[in-house]
Amino acid sequence: MSVRTGQQYLDHIDHQHRELWIRGEKITSTISDHPAFHQITHTMAHLYDMQHDPALHEEMTYPSPTSKEAVGLSFLQPKTTADLIRKRTMMKHWADYAGGMLGRSPDYLNSSVMALAAARDYFKGNDPRFADNIQRYYEYIRDNDLCTTHTLINPQSNRAVSASESTNRPIAAHVVDQHPTKGVLIQGARMLATLPIADELLVFPSTVLKNRPEDQAYAFAFAVPCDIPGLKFLCRESFDYGLSHYDHPLGSRFEEMDAVVVFDDVWVPWDRIFLLGRSDLCNSMYTETGAVSHMSYQVLVKNIAKTEFVLGIMAKIADTINIGQFQHVQEKIAKTAMTVEMLKAFQRASEEDAQINRWGLMTPDFAPLNAMRNIFPRIYPTLIHYLQRLGAGGLMAIPSEADMQNPDLAPDILRYYQAAQADADTRNRLYRLAWDVAVSSFGQRQVLYEQFFFGDPVRMASAYYQNYRVGPLKERVDAFLYRND
Numbered sequence: 001m002s003v004r005t006g007q008q009y010l011d012h013i014d015h016q017h018r019e020l021w022i023r024g025e026k027i028t029s030t031i032s033d034h035p036a037f038h039q040i041t042h043t044m045a046h047l048y049d050m051q052h053d054p055a056l057h058e059e060m061t062y063p064s065p066t067s068k069e070a071v072g073l074s075f076l077q078p079k080t081t082a083d084l085i086r087k088r089t090m091m092k093h094w095a096d097y098a099g100g101m102l103g104r105s106p107d108y109l110n111s112s113v114m115a116l117a118a119a120r121d122y123f124k125g126n127d128p129r130f131a132d133n134i135q136r137y138y139e140y141i142r143d144n145d146l147c148t149t150h151t152l153i154n155p156q157s158n159r160a161v162s163a164s165e166s167t168n169r170p171i172a173a174h175v176v177d178q179h180p181t182k183g184v185l186i187q188g189a190r191m192l193a194t195l196p197i198a199d200e201l202l203v204f205p206s207t208v209l210k211n212r213p214e215d216q217a218y219a220f221a222f223a224v225p226c227d228i229p230g231l232k233f234l235c236r237e238s239f240d241y242g243l244s245h246y247d248h249p250l251g252s253r254f255e256e257m258d259a260v261v262v263f264d265d266v267w268v269p270w271d272r273i274f275l276l277g278r279s280d281l282c283n284s285m286y287t288e289t290g291a292v293s294h295m296s297y298q299v300l301v302k303n304i305a306k307t308e309f310v311l312g313i314m315a316k317i318a319d320t321i322n323i324g325q326f327q328h329v330q331e332k333i334a335k336t337a338m339t340v341e342m343l344k345a346f347q348r349a350s351e352e353d354a355q356i357n358r359w360g361l362m363t364p365d366f367a368p369l370n371a372m373r374n375i376f377p378r379i380y381p382t383l384i385h386y387l388q389r390l391g392a393g394g395l396m397a398i399p400s401e402a403d404m405q406n407p408d409l410a411p412d413i414l415r416y417y418q419a420a421q422a423d424a425d426t427r428n429r430l431y432r433l434a435w436d437v438a439v440s441s442f443g444q445r446q447v448l449y450e451q452f453f454f455g456d457p458v459r460m461a462s463a464y465y466q467n468y469r470v471g472p473l474k475e476r477v478d479a480f481l482y483r484n485d
């Protein structure tokens with residue numbers, strides 16, 4: 001099959017009948033019609049349709065090595081730097097469409113599965129069948145253009161002990177049985193999966209596991225369709241309030257949703273298992289396979305799009321109400337522009353120093369990507385703080401579309417909401433967008449997302465500290481301390 005159309009994506013998720021719960025109710029209606037999911041599923045459909053746009057088709061697809069049909073470029077296994085740049089160009093199209101506000105456009109995890117399949121011999125170390133499984137799975141989602149989401153983290157019940165020690169009745173998803181034909185039986189929960197309207201769920205390792213016998217029940221990597229019997233998604237409340245694009249410019253389009261995932265006796269077929277019972281292989285899966293570099297590269301492209309979008313909004317606010325003359329405003333906009341340039345420099349460095357990894361993939365250099373994935377969670381909240389400082393009380397002076405259309409209010413609105421450089425309607429559109437980036441539930445969820453989606457920033461920084469090679473630098477300082485010239 002070739003790249004999907006938006007309609008094919010919608011048809012697929014509507015026919016899957018996954019168990020999706022929201023606000024105490026199990027969704028029994030068509031998912032793409034449900035108020036919490038209507039907009040996001042149609043946004044996803046638009047991403048798929050972009051691959052068919054004659055102006056973009058060439059830049060977003062390549063011929064599948066097996067079917068020869070056009071498939072999504074994020075699945076391409078890059079062999080040259082030019083391949084990486086092609087992938088980056090494709091990913092930027094999707095990221096720009098959403099102003100970087102979609103964390104789970106399908107290219108994020110396509111990049112992961114693509115790299116894992118290249119490293120299939122890594123999985124052979126666990127079981128020779130698992131190498132074939134990951135390769136077949138990669139070809140399956142590539143050739144059917146399926147969208148995956150993932151769940152990595154155990155429920156937040158007790159972080160002082162490992163999952164196997166936490167209670168007498170285990171909470172975290174774990175293996176309870178294995179059967180020669182039925183597969184592996186999973187019970188328990190994982191804390192979060194963003195985008196529960198994906199086609200497939202990757203249940204992958206993340207938390208560092210101990211290597212004791214009792215920890216092996218928590219050591220696995222597998223993939224299941226989102227409608228596999230026994231799988232439940234417990235969604236948080238929606239941050240899409242059902243408002244128009246005018247009123248809620250981002251939340252009405254890009255509310256991805258997050259859900260706790262419950263495995264209520266899920267039999268995972270053997271051909272969907274990639275790792276099992278090996279803490280050591282789970283712990284090093286992302287680094288040893290190179291998947292972390294390819295995922296980080298996609299994240300960098302998204303972060304550039306997001307920071308550019310925020311910068312554009314800040315610059316428009318400065319123009320609109322004539323505050324560009326004030327130094328602190330200039331400084332805040334300048335720092336945001338410097339962040340864009342820093343991210344672009346990380347991108348160039350990762351491409352310039354890209355190398356073929358041990359699995360044969362041209363892989364962007366991890367050093368700048370690792371710096372990026374550690375620094376962006378610290379920078380993004382600051383950028384949002386800047387936007388709040390620029391918009392200030394104006395972020396509360398945002399009449400609704402209904403207010404604008406009410407003939408009794410319109411004259412007041414047109415007069416009192418106008419700005420030095422924009423009429424009331426244009427100012428309102430801009431400020432509603434800024435509100436949705438910096439103030440609304442949608443915007444604040446983005447701040448939380450950027451801080452945490454790649455892991456706990458504190459522990460990530462600790463790992464960064466421990467792995468960064470400062471030895472030669474300390475020697476240089478030592479030499480300086482005793483220098484006589």
Ligand SMILES: Cc1cc2nc3c(=O)[nH]c(=O)nc-3n(C[C@H](O)[C@H](O)[C@H](O)COP(=O)(O)OP(=O)(O)OC[C@H]3O[C@@H](n4cnc5c(N)ncnc54)[C@H](O)[C@@H]3O)c2cc1C
Nearest residue numbers: 150151152153156159192193194448449452453455456458
């Ligand atoms: C919007 C959003 C979307 C997400 N989407 C997904 C998704 O799609 N799939 C997925 O798998 N995950 C997702 N996550 C979860 C994300 O992976 C975790 O939030 C992240 O790994 C941190 O884990 P935690 O939230 O359990 O925090 P915890 O580990 O419980 O940490 C809570 C606090 O305790 C501190 N702490 C805990 N343990 C230690 C320790 N050992 N040392 C030092 N400090 C410690 C932390 O620093 C933090 O301050 C998402 C998170 C958010 C916010």
